[in-house]
Amino acid sequence: MxxxxxxxxxxxxxxxxxxxxxxxxxxxxxxxxxxxxxxxxxxxxxxxxxxxxxxxxxxQVGTPVFSEKDVERAAKRLKMKPGDFTHAWLFTDSDGDKVLKSTPCPFLGEDNYCSIYEDRPEDCRNxxxxxxxxxxxxxxxxxxxxxxxxxxxxxxxxxxxxxxx
Ligand code: SF4
Ligand code: SF4
Structure with missing residues (x-):
């Protein structure tokens, strides 16, 4: 698009x-x-x-909410500590949700493939x-x-x- x-x-x-x-x-x-x-x-x-x-x-334009489980799963996939993952890409918004610091999502490739697809957040799956x-x-x-x-x-x-x- x-x-x-x-x-x-x-x-x-x-x-x-x-x-x-x-x-x-x-x-x-x-x-x-x-x-x-x-x-x-x-x-x-x-x-x-x-x-x-x-x-x-x-x-490209939105951000999923990352639950604790989502962070753990994605961080494990990237061989990172959950805290480092959060520090690198997430912030807590006014609703108290952990969301991406910036868009497009850093895990989106130029071909529109998600580089953490099997371990993407539940919000992305839904x-x-x-x-x-x-x-x-x-x-x-x-x-x-x-x-x-x-x-x-x-x-x-x-x-x-x-x-x-
Ligand atoms: S769910 Fe599919 S069709 Fe809908 S915005 Fe995302 S990529 Fe596009
Ligand atoms: S599906 Fe992948 S690229 Fe798309 S928002 Fe979720 S984590 Fe990011």
């Missing part, structure tokens, strides 16, 4: 904000399991046709949080991710066609 596409996606997310909030009103009427299944089905369909290696936007259980408390996270992730945008657009009023 180039810079122009990135801006276009962020602009589109702003334009779609109200209509996605309308969608969420309908989605909140679904039973928990029904909602989870609707997201799971749409997520799987969209990601079947999505090549993240052609995008990499989440790793991004854009469209296949979680339960989905209900995560709707606003997904909404925010539409500004960054074309797949999250597509998932909500498809759901709009199925759950419109």
């Amino acid at each position: 180039n810079d122009i596409d990135r801006k276009a996606l962020a602009d589109k997310a702003k334009l779609k904000l109200n209509s996605f909030q309308e969608l969420f009103k309908n989605l909140r009427k679904l039973k928990g399991k029904e909602l989870d299944n609707a997201f799971m089905y749409t997520h799987d369909n969209v990601f079947e046709k999505t090549d993240c290696l052609q995008c990499g936007n989440c790793c 991004f854009p949080h469209t296949r979680r259980k339960p989905m209900l408390p995560r709707l606003n996270v997904v909404l925010a991710n539409t500004a960054v992730c074309p797949a999250a945008m597509k998932i909500l657009e498809i759901m709009q066609t199925e759950y419109r009023t």
Whole structure:
């Protein structure tokens, strides 16, 4: 994804904000399991046709939250002490979360491959949080991710066609 596409996606997310909030009103009427299944089905369909290696936007502009376990795992992979890993790349934000000091992520290669892929943080594994259980408390996270992730945008657009009023 180039810079122009990135801006276009962020602009589109702003334009779609109200209509996605309308969608969420309908989605909140679904039973928990029904909602989870609707997201799971749409997520799987969209990601079947999505090549993240052609995008990499989440790793370019965002930062995962690193849990203690994430730090330990990534540091071990890099043969570092967790404290040194934290000192080199992370800081604690205003929410008390450990996040990257800078973006793009230092573990992102030019080919969009993640150099610590097998030991990447849980947050990276779950991004854009469209296949979680339960989905209900995560709707606003997904909404925010539409500004960054074309797949999250597509998932909500498809759901709009199925759950419109
Ligand atoms: S750790 Fe890997 S998957 Fe996570 S943001 Fe960095 S490059 Fe992307
Ligand atoms: S998860 Fe979304 S933003 Fe990240 S690389 Fe895949 S399509 Fe792009």
